[in-house]
Amino acid sequence: MSELTPKTMGQQFGRRSWAEPWKIKMVEPLTVTSREQRERALTEAGYNTFLLRSEDVYIDLLTDSGTNAMSDRQWAGIMLGDEAYAGSRNFYHLEEAVQTYYGYKYMVPTHQGRGAEHLISQVAIKHGQYVPGNMYFTTTRLHQELAGGIFVDVIIDEAHDATSLHPFKGNIDLDKLKALIKREGAGRIAYVSLAGTVNMAGGQPVSLANVKALRALCDQHGLKIYLDATRMMENAFFIQEREAGYADHSIAAILKEFCGYTDGAWMSAKKDNLVNIGGWLAVNDSDLFEEIRNLVVVYEGLHTYGGLAGRDMEAMAIGIAEGVQDAHIRSRIGQVRYLGELLTDWGIPIVLPIGGHAIFLDARRFYPHIPQSEFPAQTLAAELYLDSGIRSMERGVVSAGRDPETGDHHYPKLELTRLTIPRRVYTQAHMDVVAESVKAVYDVRAQTRGLKMVFEPKYLRFFQARFERL
């Protein structure tokens, strides 16, 4: 596998360079703050970038969740909202889009991804069952645990190594899964929780060969596979680029083939589906769907709106069709790589290969003198904000939380600060400014001290924890 650069990506598709397949019709002004203002804002926010006001942020790379720029077609779709309580025509449009592009039979909308994670966890996990997955995701694992499940990481070892160049670092290690089945028996496993482009590993993809082999293994043992499809379109791009035999398959064809090896999927439409709010849960089994359709009424809303307005469902249906276009994904990932290559050219340690939605700075190598108990990735996010007003987020020991059994911190191997790129929002000049700020913080790294946690919430602590400088 030779990794394509933003320049050669374009050449491969017959142009000199990739460029955005859209032009800008409306702009939103940004605020530039002084270092003094940022010092004050960060202290008030307890050194947690989640607690900053967006008005105090210049370039916001906190997340690619719900931060998408919608197209003129999607905004036009907003005006076509059918706000009937039941049976809105926008629901049927959304259902058709999920069936057409993802291939699942039955679907309910949810207010966002975690609404769908809650439902699938409640209907498919019995207390004390194991839920093997390709690395954890924060909200996914929490809902599995709240339903009585025990998460087991079965991702390949390379995923935990920020320097490994494996082309499919999101793959499941089938031997780890076989060992779990042998030790506990298939009856004690709820299902396999498979995620496309593994967020916590740095946006790393799963290969089609891996999901095919997983399907065969699960069939032998009567196990279901449920897919976190949140960034599955981006996963399809990496298959097209790296997996033998798929270079001339469209993203749409690869997406549908991949989903065909799974039994259902949950979705945070705030990512790949190019909207600001929404999600869905889809399955092929009609009995399971009956249970889901009943439960959605309790927690989200009637099964034809699931916590969304009709207009939200319309924007999502249009967003699904736009998000799966090859030109869109190529420019999306091209922009992420552009930033990543500026940083690697300057010798700044990041997770490689460069993933789909974000650049992950390797805080262990960035701040080798700050021990993990002093939150190096949280520190790096704070320093970046102070330098230039860029907002990033921690994906390390704070995000990993505590072991529910022992109460100790989880100490993940990966201690990362994520620069997440919203879809269709920023320009290449913004990426230059971001890279220069990371370089400025890197140049003074030896003088930087870590943080101590002074407030810790019970659930998903990274969102609301507070810190002070050591």
Ligand SMILES: *Cc1c(COP(=O)(O)O)cnc(C)c1O
């Ligand atoms: C964002 C995300 C979720 C949760 O979705 P929300 O819409 O934020 O509730 C689940 N899985 C992955 C991989 C995500 O990135």
